[in-house]
Amino acid sequence: MTGVPPLDEIIETFEVLDDWENRFEYLIDLGKTVPILPLSERTEDARVHGCQAQVWLRLGLDDQNDHRIWIRAASDAHIVQGLIAIVMAIYAGRTTNEARTVDAEAIFRKLDLEAHLSGTRRNGLAAMIARVRNLAAHQTAVGGDA
Amino acid sequence: MTGVPPLDEIIETFEVLDDWENRFEYLIDLGKTVPILPLSERTEDARVHGCQAQVWLRLGLDDQNDHRIWIRAASDAHIVQGLIAIVMAIYAGRTTNEARTVDAEAIFRKLDLEAHLSGTRRNGLAAMIARVRNLAAHQTAVGGDA
């Protein structure tokens, strides 16, 4: 497992793939690049509610590494797992300053995955982005789930 | 005061009067033919609710006279007083059997006074008709307010 590819590569690949089935398969493949979240970490406090699929999201700031954002997450649905990969490509390893300036919605719109964003706050993807933003906004690293 | 004219005469007069102002004035004049309801009889139990104007309505069956319907009523609004006159022309002095077969709404429609009927049950005219009908349906004479 080489980990989630960089965001640029993901965007480029989406652009190259001209038919939705291929993009769809790529999204599912992306999901497989997300490092596995051990079952022991899939606890209630890490649950992201509002998604039909189950989603666990743990995130924080890395003490060792410039206080950059780290994300570990998982879902039981392929597509959501793919979306998680993209969220990680967008945010993981960034400083909170960087994270604050990123327009994640615009990226999902560009990738034609906007439908998964609709219904803000009741939707897993939107809730994930909101959690990362919340972390970035408050700047304070919280061990484990923030 | 000669009392409320017979229904036929009212309908004919409405037909002859071809402009609404004249019909309106006639309706108001009709109201003046209703025998006065003494203040002492304008009590809460005789109130008809649901009308913007105040309406008092007392009715019953006449023991002396073949159990025919008697009506005594009053309103503080001219138009409603006129409508009362028509209700009396329709129902007063009838037997309950006769009353049950009268289509009062059709008469008001014919007289182009339908607007006063709308909003059944929240409206004074409709409530008056409903009270008379109720009396007719139950056949039992109740002294005073029925």
Add this chain to the structure above:
Amino acid sequence: MPSTPTALDIASIRGQFPALDQQVHGKPLVYLDNAATTQKPQCVIDAVVNFYTSSNANVHRGLHELSARATKAYEAARAQIASFVNADAAAEIIFTSGVTDSLNLLASTLGASTLAEGDRVLLTHMEHHSNIVPWQMACERVGAHIDVIPVTDIGELDLQAAADLVGPQTKVVSCVWVSNALGTVNDIAAVCRLAANAGAISIVDAAQAGAHVPIDVQEIGCDFLALSGHKMYGPTGIGALFGKRERLEALPPYKGGGEMIQSVSFAGTTYAAPPARFEAGTPNIAGAIGMAEAARFLASLDRDAIHAHEAALNQIATESILQIEGVQLFGRSANKVPILTFNIDGIHPYDLAPVLDHYGVAIRTGHHCTQPLMDRLGISAAARASFTIYNTREEVDVFIHALTRARQLLLG
């Protein structure tokens, strides 16, 4: 039911629904999310537009022409719904904003007037959250309890068990007529009899029944019955609650405001008679008129032919879907409307919907606001394809084809 239903002219029915005539992702729309909400025929849209363009006014207290017209149209809508459910009188119909609002009205007012500590409310394991949560809230307030009629493996009510659950403390029996998750058409008359025999009030959630089943409250023998406009080809934001006259008269008011009062003073307020008592504030006038038009539309159709058409859709869709490997179909009652709720082994329903969407096929996934039923079925979510009068056999084929393709794509 008469024996020879005439064939329905589906194409002509379909042609009345403008939203069906569109493409999605370059494919013709196959709308199979009818249990969530139905599309609207042109006559319903026109009724709403006509109201706004020619008769718009507030109702009941106006003495001018527009207000008289609006009041007349609004009260005619009430009469139309009364006739749609075969109520005794128009005054037995309360306009609400939907089934959820109606059930909250009942739970709140019965909670304040009828339920006491130790009393019991009987629900079923297949209820929609709208027929569970309001009762939980009401019961919590007064210290009453909820009993639950079990659901059998094929998705029917266990009426045998139900009989044992009814006792002297049972004050309310509230039951879904047609399950939005299983498609099952419950023997609602039997449930209402059970309630009546125990002296309990019977309430029918007819959200899904509206579009599929002819409704006769006298035949069913229910005390209350709730409909949502948007699930029976009518507008959003409007619902109708039937209540037997004497039941309505016994209920305290729900919301306070204009129109529901007889007189207001800071010293004390008296309330109007039903239905006004339960319609505080300016009602959804255009909504009521649109819903009545939808009822008129439904009443104008040959209900037996609809039934036959929907039964055929159900049969062919069921047979076809079961040919797909790994399909688990929930709700296998012989008495059901064409609602197919299913999962495919190894595939999360969340993954299914977007794939089908690319084939133009709109289905819904999730818990369908029936989490207790999902628990009962041992699943957390499922996919649901729900058909209605305007769906065709060709659409069943497109659906099955898309599903097969999705399975290939997702199982790799």
Add this chain to the structure above:
Amino acid sequence: MPSTPTALDIASIRGQFPALDQQVHGKPLVYLDNAATTQKPQCVIDAVVNFYTSSNANVHRGLHELSARATKAYEAARAQIASFVNADAAAEIIFTSGVTDSLNLLASTLGASTLAEGDRVLLTHMEHHSNIVPWQMACERVGAHIDVIPVTDIGELDLQAAADLVGPQTKVVSCVWVSNALGTVNDIAAVCRLAANAGAISIVDAAQAGAHVPIDVQEIGCDFLALSGHKMYGPTGIGALFGKRERLEALPPYKGGGEMIQSVSFAGTTYAAPPARFEAGTPNIAGAIGMAEAARFLASLDRDAIHAHEAALNQIATESILQIEGVQLFGRSANKVPILTFNIDGIHPYDLAPVLDHYGVAIRTGHHCTQPLMDRLGISAAARASFTIYNTREEVDVFIHALTRARQLLLG
């Protein structure tokens, strides 16, 4: 407010309202019943029609294209209303079915969470029944009491007296911004400050403000503010309730049902965060979209020019009506919208409306759902002519002429 409002092009605004272009009893309609409900511009009607003809689906849990579109449109409507009232976030807007529903939501949930025995709720003597009855019901449940800010002879709030009525037990202050019966525009920011200083929750009934006054909840400093779509050129059956985020988060749920839950089981149910927590069931999706379009329409107008136009209508109508013998005009504040509530000596208002109707003039008569105010004014009913942006000076003339004629007819 900038000093030189540009002239409004009333004819072009008027042209957007199809219902205004009709005759009544053979006379051009002069619609002066705007405080009861406003007419709808074509853009609002079109927004509703477009939703039904192209994007109709249920919101929030669908993963197909139509549902995504419907959800996006519904949430965009929420954002539009948030911007209309200058809320901090879209999540501070709850869609309800109108001001009456919103005030019941607040009275019910604050009654269950904030009000206790001996507490006091401060209202005013000019409240609409919708802002009285729900509080009477809530107070009765918990043993709280209502205080009433008096109204002066010219129809303004006596804020001096109000200060004395606020005490440590005052938990809620709920006040109308623009009186539907007097036209008075209250100093609502002062009322909200009074509440804040006492640690009480402030609620603004903005039913009449919606169409007439620019709304900025931050400037007012209110905790809650309620709007009805139908009174601000939007559809019937929809309203919006603004609530400060932390206030909404502190409120228990109102109605139970779909969408407002986090999880449901018969063992116990947990609730979603606002705004979902307060939107049980399928919302009035088309209504919300139409209301947002109405807000967009209003926002697109030059509000200063509207204000100037309405002030001119008010002045000319007031001056003219006072020339008619025997006219008593209620509500003489310098700070008012063009609502004229009046009686004519010797004439019952019930008699006035049908006569005016024959001149094409639609006015309302009755207690205007403000019986306590009527008592304060020593009357049981009054006539009301309420003007809005699309009314013209010529219509004022027609109204005054019809009134003069009616007086002759009724007194003569």
